[in-house]
Amino acid sequence: MSSVTEQQHDQAAHHDGHHHPAKGFKRWLYTTNHKDIGSLYLIFSLTMFLIGGAMAMVIRAELFQPGLQLVEPHFFNQMTTVHGLIMVFGAVMPAFTGLANWMVPLMIGAPDMALPRMNNWSFWILPFAFIILLASLFMPGGGPAFGWTFYAPLSTTYSNDNTALFVFAVHIMGISSIMGAINVIVTIVNLRAPGMTWMKLPLFVWTWLITAFLLIAVMPVLAGAVTMVLTDKYFATSFFDAAGGGDPVMFQHIFWFFGHPEVYIMILPAFGIISTIVPTFSRKKLFGYASMVYATSSIALLSFIVWAHHMFTTGMPVAGELFFMYATMLISVPTGVKVFNWVATMWRGSISFEVPMLFSIAFIVLFTLGGFSGLMLAITPADFQYHDTYFVVAHFHYVLVTGAIFSIMAGAYYWLPKWTGNMFNITLAKWHFWLSLVSVNVLFFPMHFVGLAGMPRRIPDYALQFADFNAIISIGGFAFGLSQLLFVVVVFKCARGGDKVPAKVWDGAEGLEWEVASPAPYHTFETPPEIK
Amino acid sequence: MDKNYEKYYVPAQSPWPIVGAFAMFFIAVGAGLTVMQASSGGGGHYVLYAGIAVLLFMLFRWFKNVIEESDQGLYSAQMDRSFRQGMSWFIFSEVMFFMAFFGALFYARMLSVPWLGGAGNNAMTNEVLWPTFEAIWPLVTTPDGGTTQAMGWQGLPLINTLILLTSSVTLHFAHVGMENNKRGPLKVFMALTIVLGVCFLGLQVVEYMHAYQDLGLTLDAGVYGNTFFLLTGFHGMHVTLGTILLLVMLIRILKGHFSPDKHFAFQAAAWYWHFVDVVWLCLFVFVYVL
Numbered sequence: 001m002s003s004v005t006e007q008q009h010d011q012a013a014h015h016d017g018h019h020h021p022a023k024g025f026k027r028w029l030y031t032t033n034h035k036d037i038g039s040l041y042l043i044f045s046l047t048m049f050l051i052g053g054a055m056a057m058v059i060r061a062e063l064f065q066p067g068l069q070l071v072e073p074h075f076f077n078q079m080t081t082v083h084g085l086i087m088v089f090g091a092v093m094p095a096f097t098g099l100a101n102w103m104v105p106l107m108i109g110a111p112d113m114a115l116p117r118m119n120n121w122s123f124w125i126l127p128f129a130f131i132i133l134l135a136s137l138f139m140p141g142g143g144p145a146f147g148w149t150f151y152a153p154l155s156t157t158y159s160n161d162n163t164a165l166f167v168f169a170v171h172i173m174g175i176s177s178i179m180g181a182i183n184v185i186v187t188i189v190n191l192r193a194p195g196m197t198w199m200k201l202p203l204f205v206w207t208w209l210i211t212a213f214l215l216i217a218v219m220p221v222l223a224g225a226v227t228m229v230l231t232d233k234y235f236a237t238s239f240f241d242a243a244g245g246g247d248p249v250m251f252q253h254i255f256w257f258f259g260h261p262e263v264y265i266m267i268l269p270a271f272g273i274i275s276t277i278v279p280t281f282s283r284k285k286l287f288g289y290a291s292m293v294y295a296t297s298s299i300a301l302l303s304f305i306v307w308a309h310h311m312f313t314t315g316m317p318v319a320g321e322l323f324f325m326y327a328t329m330l331i332s333v334p335t336g337v338k339v340f341n342w343v344a345t346m347w348r349g350s351i352s353f354e355v356p357m358l359f360s361i362a363f364i365v366l367f368t369l370g371g372f373s374g375l376m377l378a379i380t381p382a383d384f385q386y387h388d389t390y391f392v393v394a395h396f397h398y399v400l401v402t403g404a405i406f407s408i409m410a411g412a413y414y415w416l417p418k419w420t421g422n423m424f425n426i427t428l429a430k431w432h433f434w435l436s437l438v439s440v441n442v443l444f445f446p447m448h449f450v451g452l453a454g455m456p457r458r459i460p461d462y463a464l465q466f467a468d469f470n471a472i473i474s475i476g477g478f479a480f481g482l483s484q485l486l487f488v489v490v491v492f493k494c495a496r497g498g499d500k501v502p503a504k505v506w507d508g509a510e511g512l513e514w515e516v517a518s519p520a521p522y523h524t525f526e527t528p529p530e531i532k
Numbered sequence: 533m534d535k536n537y538e539k540y541y542v543p544a545q546s547p548w549p550i551v552g553a554f555a556m557f558f559i560a561v562g563a564g565l566t567v568m569q570a571s572s573g574g575g576g577h578y579v580l581y582a583g584i585a586v587l588l589f590m591l592f593r594w595f596k597n598v599i600e601e602s603d604q605g606l607y608s609a610q611m612d613r614s615f616r617q618g619m620s621w622f623i624f625s626e627v628m629f630f631m632a633f634f635g636a637l638f639y640a641r642m643l644s645v646p647w648l649g650g651a652g653n654n655a656m657t658n659e660v661l662w663p664t665f666e667a668i669w670p671l672v673t674t675p676d677g678g679t680t681q682a683m684g685w686q687g688l689p690l691i692n693t694l695i696l697l698t699s700s701v702t703l704h705f706a707h708v709g710m711e712n713n714k715r716g717p718l719k720v721f722m723a724l725t726i727v728l729g730v731c732f733l734g735l736q737v738v739e740y741m742h743a744y745q746d747l748g749l750t751l752d753a754g755v756y757g758n759t760f761f762l763l764t765g766f767h768g769m770h771v772t773l774g775t776i777l778l779l780v781m782l783i784r785i786l787k788g789h790f791s792p793d794k795h796f797a798f799q800a801a802a803w804y805w806h807f808v809d810v811v812w813l814c815l816f817v818f819v820y821v822l
């Protein structure tokens with residue numbers, strides 16, 4: 001008996017020590033490898049970024065001039081809705097999950113993600129969710145047109161008949177996120193190499209740990225919200241209908257209980273990336289590591305008690321308005337700690353301006369700008385004026401495009417050589433950066449002005465006095481959109497070839513991921529590394 | 533270092549996740565179409581059934597692989613911890629799912645219904661919208677005049693509470709049997725737990741029929757009926773799943789699977805059952821009694 005087991009052991013060891021990727025497309029369908037799955041997530045995210053971007057181009061083309069020019073208002077509404085949904089659930093979140101898949105095991109010295117098969121499942125259900133969502137655009141009646149926030153009664157009484165498809169697509173996205181988050185959290189808690197103690201964890205890993213917690217906590221609440229929309233619309237319940245004792249405002253409470261932590265889900269990993277890149281190119285240790293960890297944790301906890309800052313104009317009791325105003329302002333304290341630490345890390349460092357660093361510095365400046373407009377919005381009486389105007393659009397695009405997306409670009413440029421073994425085309429990448437930097441500000445900065453002047457968001461037409469700024473905004477939009485094609489070119493060229501890079505691509509870089517070869521071998525850290 | 537380190541098992545390629553992704557796709561499309569075609573009729577539900585069938589087949593084969601790997605001794609203690617932590621976080625996500633519906637219940641009860649009745653600074657809300665509306669809970673008369681009757685807690689619900697509580701105890705004894713390698717009591721207590729679970733579900737069906745036929749308490753009977761049916765309904769679905777899980781565990785126990793120190797699947801099912809039990813307790817207190 002014992003010899004039989006031993007034999008089996010042997011076979012098993014032999015078996016898993018040598019498995020290579022399957023050939024052809026099967027490799028991508030059947031894979032359990034965190035690097036393959038990371039790449040899948042990233043490619044998927046890039047595809048969605050382009051599709052969502054194309055929708056943004058439709059929006060900006062329509063808004064180039066006042067009056068209705070190109071598209072029907074109903075189609076315009078579908079564009080704003082699906083643009084938002086795709087960018088949030090299809091572009092930003094999968095990109096971060098892809099980065100986590102690739103980098104977390106490398107950074108903590110783990111052989112793979114903790115639950116590799118589930119990892120593949122959580123990826124592959126995502127494309128299907130978006131197929132459903134996109135297909136509904138082509139069905140009679142059209143796709144969702146109630147805004148990415150799907151407020152009731154827009155999504156219940158006034159929505160088209162295809163809303164059930166939206167509901168189930170969101171369910172699938174949620175399941176995918178939850179499984180992905182469980183994987184990340186278990187990997188970090190359970191698969192750290194011996195000696196990788198909590199306060200030695202790279203910050204990207206820390207921020208993802210907390211993000212994963214937020215995901216598991218709030219994605220189910222989103223599932224609850226869409227479920228109630230489903231029953232209100234199709235089964236005559238009245239959760240969000242006062243005639244039956246419910247309340248449309250209740251929808252907003254439930255949605256934003258998910259929605260506000262969600263925006264932190266989209267920015268905490270970005271903080272992690274910036275905290276990784278800035279020290280590398282400043283050739284200094286990160287300033288205030290421990291305070292970064294505590295700041296991240298307190299942001300995550302506070303994010304559960306600020307949701308109603310999205311609802312100041314719904315007529316909450318005054319005590320509620322005040323509570324949510326102060327709680328929201330409180331969040332800017334730990335956020336400020338972070339910005340301070342990044343700047344202090346650069347202070348007196350020997351800085352060099354490689355492409356990842358350029359994106360990181362742009363992140364620090366422009367994300368902070370978005371934080372300031374957030375603070376303005378957090379002031380309840382002021383928000384009565386700003387709410388539902390382009391000022392809000394300006395705010396969240398500064399934190400999401402020049403925040404989350406810029407950090408993803410920074411991370412992509414930082415780790416691309418590690419993934420492919422090739423250096424990317426630096427000239428093209430710098431063009432990409434500078435074009436993006438200029439155009440993104442032409443695109444979003446004037447939105448502050450038209451917003452303060454009262455231009456409402458999500459409307460396909462506008463008053464004449466906003467015409468000039470909107471033309472400028474649209475030009476910035478087209479320029480930004482086109483510039484991203486450069487990124488696609490850089491990535492594909494880099495994947496196909498380029499100057500070979502050593503294991504440690506950037507001379508100031510620290511961390512386990514730089515100790516494995518470039519490109520990173522298919523299997524890494526099958527026995528855990530020694531951490532001093 | 534090598535001595536106290538067991539290799540972490542990373543499975544080779546597996547076809548089941550992508551099969552599962554297709555299953556989810558069919559389920560989502562099928563469920564969507566079924567709902568959309570509820571009045572017009574259409575083939576959507578067949579897509580849904582196909583999806584569920586593929587999902588069950590996939591889960592069966594996937595877990596079969598896992599059991600085989602476990603039997604081959606490929607799993608280290610570390611792997612076991614991964615499973616345990618994964619399951620715990622899954623249960624946490626389920627808790628948050630129920631929180632959304634409990635949140636809706638509390639909001640309706642404490643805020644929206646009183647406001648519609650004129651509480652706080654809402655005197656005009658009441659006056660302008662539905663001046664005759666009175667805020668009471670359970671909401672047996674909705675603002676637009678729909679009427680229903682409340683579900684008491686003394687009869688079936690109380691019995692059901694006792695049944696579920698007992699089932700948690702029997703399941704605990706089953707676990708004790710598992711840990712002490714007493715297979716006889718283990719089997720008996722498992723079977724008992726499953727019987728109790730099925731009784732619970734049967735009585736829930738009776739209760740739903742009572743609600744629909746005698747009380748006029750229906751899914752669309754205003755926010756009281758909404759929260760009642762969504763909370764108990766989702767709970768019932770979880771009990772169903774939990775019962776199936778326990779049944780699978782019983783079959784595996786009868787086939788001689790598990791040992792006193794290796795029985796993660798059993799334990800996961802047991803955790804799930806206890807979780808479902810706790811949800812019921814909250815339900816009993818907040819939906820029925822209070």
Ligand code: HEM
Pocket residue numbers: 149263264266267309310328329331332335370371372373374375377378379383386387388392395396399400403404
């Ligand atoms: C200092 C930190 C921040 C503060 C004080 C803040 C405050 C606010 C406030 C008060 C609103 C509501 C405005 C309105 O609708 O009238 C808002 C909207 C929004 N914020 Fe922030 N915010 C902050 C950071 C962020 C971050 C980091 C993100 C995402 C990465 C973000 C994403 C959003 C989004 C997406 C919306 C608009 C949602 C919608 O209505 O579609 N915010 N913010």
Ligand SMILES: [Cu+2]
Pocket residue numbers: 259260263306307309310
């Ligand atoms: Cu917010």
